[in-house]
Amino acid sequence: MPAADPIITIERFNEAHIEGITVLYNDPAVARQVLQMPFQSTEVWRKRLAPENERVVQLxxxxxxxxxxxxxxEQVSRIRRSHCANIGMGVAVAWQGKGVGSRLLAAVLDLADNWMNVQRVELSVYADNEAAIALYRKFGFDTEGLFREYAVRxxxxxxxxxxxxxxxxxxxx
Structure with a gap:
């Protein structure tokens, strides 16, 4: 269980984190709230790390x-939508509700705002994920629409x- 005042650091995703990312998204409770498939190999995450593209930031x-x-x-590569970016995130179950999501969002939105000149950040979230929706609202996200029967879960x-x-x-x- 996390300590009362744990030291949490934010880093750019690199080779040293591949095993940990694999474990994070292979947790059934995390996988059911994101669009990742369960039981992915470390090779899947290694391939996601490989491309050198400054429009893609993983923390x-x-x-x-x-x-x-x-x-x-990921900042959109199409020229007429280059002012936009999409985000996705996941937090280990034991750390949900303890400020980790806020720290990650603050860091990535700082990059989007102050380094990438992104004007619009988009995301999709399961309609019943109230904790995530509240977190996104706290950071200025508004609901724009409902995707009915969006994904299998x-x-x-x-x-x-x-x-x-x-x-x-x-x-x-």
């Missing part, structure tokens, strides 16, 4: 060297929300 949250969370941001088609954060709206408030 990990670490506690005592152990991967406890991950967030990825636990053998059923489930809905997801489309959410986005517009930088210009954050400045206005």
């Amino acid at each position: 990990v949250a670490l506690h005592q060297g152990q991967v406890i969370g991950n967030v990825g941001l 636990d053998g059923l088609l489930v809905d997801a929300l489309s959410m986005a954060r517009l930088r210009r709206l954050l400045k206005a408030s």
Whole structure:
């Protein structure tokens, strides 16, 4: 169980984190809340690490060297949508509700805002994932739509929300 005031560090995803990322997303409770397939090999994650593309940022949250969370941001490569990026994230079950998601989002949104000039950050989240939706709202994301029967989870088609954060709206408030 996490300590009352654990030291959590945020780093760029690298070769040293591949095993930890694999373990994180192979946890059935984490896999059911993200669009990753369970039982993925470390090779799948190694291939995701390989491309050198400055429009793709993958960060990990670490506690005592152990991967406890991950967030990825990918800036859209199409020229007319290059002001946009998509994010996805996962946090180990034992660390959910303890600020890890907030730390990861703050770090990746700082990169998007201050280094990549991203104006719009988009994501999709299962409509019943209230904790994640609350976290995204805390960071300025608004619901833009409902994707009905968006993905298979636990053998059923489930809905997801489309959410986005517009930088210009954050400045206005």
